[in-house]
Amino acid sequence: MAHYLLLLMVHMDEVPYGALDLMVLKTLDGLGPQHGYGIARRIEQVAEGSLALNQGTIYPALLRLEQKGWIKSEWGMSENNRRARFYAITKAGKKQLAVEADLWSRTVAMMARLLEEPS
Amino acid sequence: MRTLWARIRGLFLGHRFDRRLDDEVQSHLEQLADDYQRRGMTAEQARLAARRAFGGVEQMKETYRDRRGIPLVETLTQDARYALRALGQHPGFTAVALLSLALGIGATTAVFSVMNAAMLRPLVGRDVGDLVVLAPERDNERFLLFNPEFEALRVRQRSLSNMFAVSEQPFLRVEFRQQPPSYVAASLVSGTYFDVLGIAPAAGRLLAAADDEAPNAGDATACVAVISDALWNRWFERSREAIGTLIRLRDRDCAIIGVAPAGFVGHQAGQVVDLWLPMRPLTERRLLESQTMAWYSGVMGRLNPGVTRAQAETELTALYRHIQSLEPPLPPTMRQPPRPSELSLRVRDGAAGLGGLRRQFGEPLTMVLAAVCLVLLIASTNVANLLLARGAARWPELATRMALGASRGRITRQLATEGSVIAVTGGVLGVTLAMLVTPLLASVSFASLDVSPDRRVLLAACAATLLTALVVGLLPALRLSAPRSPRSLTLNDRSRDAAGSQRVMRALLLVQFALSLLLVTAAGLLLRTSVGLSGIELGFDSGHVVLLEISDETPGSSGFNARETPETRAQRAATYRLAEERLSAIPGVQSASLSWYGLFSMNDLSTPLIDPLRPEDRREAHVNFVSARYFETVGMRVMRGRAFTQADGFSAPKVAVVNEALVRERFGGRDPIGAQLTPDYPGEDDQPLTIVGVIGDARYNSLRETDTRSMMWMPLQQATYRIDSVDLRVSPGAEADVPRQASAALRSVSPYLMVRRTTTLADQVRNTASRERLLFNLSAAFGAFALVLAAIGLHGTLAYSLARRRREIGVRFALGAQRSSVLNLFLREALAVAGGAAVIGIPLALVAGSWLRAFLFGVAPQDAGTVGAACAVLVLTVLVGASVPAIRASRVDPVTALRSE
Numbered sequence A: 001m002a003h004y005l006l007l008l009m010v011h012m013d014e015v016p017y018g019a020l021d022l023m024v025l026k027t028l029d030g031l032g033p034q035h036g037y038g039i040a041r042r043i044e045q046v047a048e049g050s051l052a053l054n055q056g057t058i059y060p061a062l063l064r065l066e067q068k069g070w071i072k073s074e075w076g077m078s079e080n081n082r083r084a085r086f087y088a089i090t091k092a093g094k095k096q097l098a099v100e101a102d103l104w105s106r107t108v109a110m111m112a113r114l115l116e117e118p119s
Numbered sequence B: 001m002r003t004l005w006a007r008i009r010g011l012f013l014g015h016r017f018d019r020r021l022d023d024e025v026q027s028h029l030e031q032l033a034d035d036y037q038r039r040g041m042t043a044e045q046a047r048l049a050a051r052r053a054f055g056g057v058e059q060m061k062e063t064y065r066d067r068r069g070i071p072l073v074e075t076l077t078q079d080a081r082y083a084l085r086a087l088g089q090h091p092g093f094t095a096v097a098l099l100s101l102a103l104g105i106g107a108t109t110a111v112f113s114v115m116n117a118a119m120l121r122p123l124v125g126r127d128v129g130d131l132v133v134l135a136p137e138r139d140n141e142r143f144l145l146f147n148p149e150f151e152a153l154r155v156r157q158r159s160l161s162n163m164f165a166v167s168e169q170p171f172l173r174v175e176f177r178q179q180p181p182s183y184v185a186a187s188l189v190s191g192t193y194f195d196v197l198g199i200a201p202a203a204g205r206l207l208a209a210a211d212d213e214a215p216n217a218g219d220a221t222a223c224v225a226v227i228s229d230a231l232w233n234r235w236f237e238r239s240r241e242a243i244g245t246l247i248r249l250r251d252r253d254c255a256i257i258g259v260a261p262a263g264f265v266g267h268q269a270g271q272v273v274d275l276w277l278p279m280r281p282l283t284e285r286r287l288l289e290s291q292t293m294a295w296y297s298g299v300m301g302r303l304n305p306g307v308t309r310a311q312a313e314t315e316l317t318a319l320y321r322h323i324q325s326l327e328p329p330l331p332p333t334m335r336q337p338p339r340p341s342e343l344s345l346r347v348r349d350g351a352a353g354l355g356g357l358r359r360q361f362g363e364p365l366t367m368v369l370a371a372v373c374l375v376l377l378i379a380s381t382n383v384a385n386l387l388l389a390r391g392a393a394r395w396p397e398l399a400t401r402m403a404l405g406a407s408r409g410r411i412t413r414q415l416a417t418e419g420s421v422i423a424v425t426g427g428v429l430g431v432t433l434a435m436l437v438t439p440l441l442a443s444v445s446f447a448s449l450d451v452s453p454d455r456r457v458l459l460a461a462c463a464a465t466l467l468t469a470l471v472v473g474l475l476p477a478l479r480l481s482a483p484r485s486p487r488s489l490t491l492n493d494r495s496r497d498a499a500g501s502q503r504v505m506r507a508l509l510l511v512q513f514a515l516s517l518l519l520v521t522a523a524g525l526l527l528r529t530s531v532g533l534s535g536i537e538l539g540f541d542s543g544h545v546v547l548l549e550i551s552d553e554t555p556g557s558s559g560f561n562a563r564e565t566p567e568t569r570a571q572r573a574a575t576y577r578l579a580e581e582r583l584s585a586i587p588g589v590q591s592a593s594l595s596w597y598g599l600f601s602m603n604d605l606s607t608p609l610i611d612p613l614r615p616e617d618r619r620e621a622h623v624n625f626v627s628a629r630y631f632e633t634v635g636m637r638v639m640r641g642r643a644f645t646q647a648d649g650f651s652a653p654k655v656a657v658v659n660e661a662l663v664r665e666r667f668g669g670r671d672p673i674g675a676q677l678t679p680d681y682p683g684e685d686d687q688p689l690t691i692v693g694v695i696g697d698a699r700y701n702s703l704r705e706t707d708t709r710s711m712m713w714m715p716l717q718q719a720t721y722r723i724d725s726v727d728l729r730v731s732p733g734a735e736a737d738v739p740r741q742a743s744a745a746l747r748s749v750s751p752y753l754m755v756r757r758t759t760t761l762a763d764q765v766r767n768t769a770s771r772e773r774l775l776f777n778l779s780a781a782f783g784a785f786a787l788v789l790a791a792i793g794l795h796g797t798l799a800y801s802l803a804r805r806r807r808e809i810g811v812r813f814a815l816g817a818q819r820s821s822v823l824n825l826f827l828r829e830a831l832a833v834a835g836g837a838a839v840i841g842i843p844l845a846l847v848a849g850s851w852l853r854a855f856l857f858g859v860a861p862q863d864a865g866t867v868g869a870a871c872a873v874l875v876l877t878v879l880v881g882a883s884v885p886a887i888r889a890s891r892v893d894p895v896t897a898l899r900s901e
Helices: A002-007 A019-031 A036-047 A055-067 A091-116 B002-012 B014-038 B043-054 B057-068 B071-089 B091-120 B147-156 B193-197 B229-236 B285-289 B309-326 B356-393 B395-403 B408-445 B455-480 B491-534 B566-584 B630-634 B660-667 B738-749 B761-767 B770-814 B819-855 B864-890 B894-899
Strands: A071-077 A083-089 B131-138 B160-175 B182-189 B224-227 B246-249 B252-259 B275-278 B298-303 B344-349 B545-552 B589-595 B606-610 B620-626 B638-641 B655-659 B676-679 B689-695 B711-715 B725-730 B753-760
Touching: A019 A036, A019 A055, A019 A071, A019 A083, A019 A091, A036 A055, A036 A083, A036 B014, A055 A071, A055 B014, A055 B043, A055 B057, A083 A091, A083 B014, B014 B043, B014 B057, B043 B057, B071 B091, B071 B408, B091 B356, B091 B408, B091 B455, B091 B770, B131 B309, B147 B160, B147 B285, B147 B309, B160 B193, B160 B275, B193 B298, B224 B229, B298 B309, B309 B344, B356 B408, B356 B455, B356 B491, B356 B770, B356 B819, B395 B408, B408 B455, B455 B491, B491 B770, B491 B819, B491 B864, B545 B738, B545 B761, B566 B589, B566 B725, B566 B738, B589 B620, B589 B630, B620 B660, B630 B725, B655 B660, B660 B689, B660 B711, B676 B711, B689 B711, B725 B738, B738 B753, B753 B761, B761 B770, B770 B819, B770 B864, B770 B894, B819 B864
Parallel strands: B182 B275, B224 B252, B620 B711, B655 B689
Antiparallel strands: A071 A083, B131 B298, B131 B344, B160 B182, B160 B246, B160 B298, B224 B275, B246 B252, B545 B725, B545 B753, B589 B725, B606 B620, B606 B676, B638 B689, B655 B711, B676 B689
């Protein structure tokens, strides 16, 4: 029993820290208000199977973003008539998205140069 | 900031957030399942697939919760709640733990409160950090500062903005508005007193330099006084009319000019002053000018801005030595003062005032504080140990929780919280206990000490609790949550981990027993001191003697060196003669006597005695003036010649009696009866006295006197000074009634014979050993407490060891082991602890002995017998603590034991 339970404890954070936040913000910015399930599915679609995302992982991220005031949320009905919580990006969130996207692309560009450079 | 707010909200709205998350997760899972179903799965398959895709719901929730609130606070409250529940489940353990910690923390706080009030609490006043205490010293030996030196220093020094001198008058008789006279605690102070301390009046004005001018001849009325807020309340109900009211002190009328502010009680901790009077107008000119008669209680000053104490000390010492060197040398026959170069004028921190209590009680209080800190350490170690033993028994629980996803940090935190909950609860109980006990503790030794807790006491209590929490919380937590493999749940690893815990537990036990050994040894040394002191041959009979401390307040010139007319003396002699008669007439009084000062009263006078045949022989001896039946009353034996009789009256030939020590010193053992000695007492007509008797040697002021001092007694009727003391030998059982009747008898003789205090001679003697007795009582109580705790700790450790090894013992029995061999196994383990404790504890005990050196009497600080006895007590305690688990181990039933796992 104990061994089995321990296996459950493998780390969930296989998405680089900060990347998930950025993905959520970008998704909400592009698609408009979404419930958690929609956000998770969208991210999976975009990743095309290259990301092993436990869908549950996005809820702590959503809370974090909401606490920072970058997204807001309210209850609504989903497309198949289920009660769901809808998240939408705020003004501050858009500003943050711009900042982080810029930072991210610069990081990526730098990493690319670094990795391509013959050592 | 925003996040913080959201988190604080989350802390309080946690339940609502939890529900929201549940709903959200539920909705997510359902949508996911719907999708899968649409792709062709059955409902059951879709549900499972959705859960898989979602990931660990509970882990996610925990992460979510961590983000939502402030995790530390949240888990803390959660852990605290859990800990309280766990404590409630083990009431026996909880009671022992809380009681021992409460006693430890309570005792530490109480002793520190007393110490704080007696030594550390700053005075009320402006910038008390700049105040300094001045005292001449030679190698830490205090010398007196005489008034001419004080005056010269005050005028010439540059380091201090000003300085003042104080002379205490704890019992000043004051008459006021036809009320019966009463005693007031007064201080005679320099005019600069209030200015230096930085005190502003509550009403009227305070003393100024001009109030403190030496009196002009014939002008005896110019006298002013400042009263305390308490006295203002008591006498005047805070009326402004107090200002200008006259009060009568001795032969003076003094006008009240002002009231000191409410918080201000004086210049010294543990002392409450109600009346401040200018020193010079109320002190005789000859005393002010004397180079050899000092009466100051102390001198203080205020540093000039930018001057350090060291700089002030350098300047003042140089000045003081210079002033000393200007004084005319004393005649070579007299005892010589120290050379000026040997003396320095010490400048000490004066923020806490003159510090008379610090000198008197600093050392014993520090000892007691050290002892209670030890007890606290032992108590915390013990609780840590019990927690470890209990924690080791909780192995499966902890391992399961780790397996379920609790991180090591989380487990450590939870265990530490458990310990801290115990420590903090113990701390709260302890501080409450301290609040109740401290006033009692203080009133035992100090008359008027304000022990109300202040910031420092609270800080000390918090520090004690924190230290306890550290030992009790962190130690077991770190030990128990040490990293281990998930296989910890299996038996082998468990016993290996447990063996580690047991090593720690045994080490803690060693510490406990070693510290207990130290306390028990100290108690043993002090017990032998008490026995030694009570076994001393006093040389008088202290049983059934009632003692009255008297103050003769008859108006007329009084005090030092006052020249009195023969008529005044004759009058006083007659009054005392009458008092003696009336006192003797009281039922139950067998014999009554009056004396200048009493036995063991800490009063003393020594004066040169001149042999008329060899005038250059001026060796000093102690002298006292006593009435006719004194020796009979206190039970001193007449060895030769006679004691005084009523015939040795005012105009009879002058006589004296001496003790054996004086005969040895001055007469080389020859019969001194008929020989003559002349006391060289300043201001007296030095008439030779004829020795008429020899009295057996005795102790006069201290049990620790090693050499009997040379004494000479003179009849009170012939040299009639104001008496201080009345002794009454009473029939057994009359001790309770006699003091009241004696006071009445004295009042009937003269309204000015005031009784300050009544006691018995036996109590008076016993009180001189009160410090030693107090230390013994405390160290014995602490030692016993520490031993009981250590025994409980040992019992807990062994009981745990038994629980763990039950199976092993079962196997031993199954293989044919004898019960006695298993019993021995456990006893050996216990004795190993005792042995280890002795190895650590004996050197500690020897060090403690040398700290106690100053308090010991009749026993060496490193007395082998005492240390041995303490070790025996230790071994006995160990055996008692070990006996129950050991016996239980020897009764283990092999069949049940082998089947149990």
